[in-house]
Amino acid sequence: MSSNYSTSIEEREKIFCTELVKYGVEYHKAVIAAKIIASGQGDELLTSEEIKIVQDACQKWSQENQRYKRLKALINEV
Numbered sequence: 001m002s003s004n005y006s007t008s009i010e011e012r013e014k015i016f017c018t019e020l021v022k023y024g025v026e027y028h029k030a031v032i033a034a035k036i037i038a039s040g041q042g043d044e045l046l047t048s049e050e051i052k053i054v055q056d057a058c059q060k061w062s063q064e065n066q067r068y069k070r071l072k073a074l075i076n077e078v
Contacts, residue, residue, distance in 0.1 A: 009038050009039065010038075012034075012037075012038035013034045013035050013038040014034075015034075016030075016033070016034035016037050016038055017030045017031055017033075017034035019061065020033060020034060020057050020060075020061050023060065023061045023064035023065050023068070024060055024061075024064045025057045025060045025061055029053055029056065029057050030057060032050070032053050032054075032057075033053055033054045033057035033058070036050055036053070036054050037054060
């Protein structure tokens with residue numbers, strides 16, 4: 001069954017921003033990164049500064065997300 005539901009760019013920005021901030025990305029960087037990610041622009045359309053912000057935000061998110069999963073697994077073992 002296919003879904004007719006689609007999210008707007010603004011909704012995707014909010015979701016991405018919330019996730020980034022949830023895992024420790026600074027708010028102002030999260031807002032910028034979320035806007036870029038939600039837009040779906042390719043790297044060739046971004047400045048080197050924008051690419052760096054997105055890379056840093058995603059790296060921080062990934063590290064903290066993995067940390068959260070490890071802690072959750074440890075807690076579940078107890």
